[in-house]
């Protein structure tokens with residue numbers, strides 16, 4: 529993948545690496561949810577969320593909190609995702 533800006537040729541490889549790490553953390557979080565492992569789901573969701581917060585990471589956090597039966601945080605994250 530070309531990681532240089534098309535306009536100014538700035539090296540964007542660090543940004544690309546951050547996005548790749550974030551995507552894989554979201555996948556790991558989904559896998560943990562399917563394995564019913566709320567702690568791991570939350571850990572991976574938080575890592576992804578800190579790299580870049582968006583609607584998907586808020587939703588993933590909400591699901592992880594639900595799995596851990598932390599309903600208050602689940603509602604807060606769900607509201608942030610809307």
Ligand SMILES: [Zn+2]
Pocket residue numbers: 533534535536537538
């Ligand atoms: Zn540029």
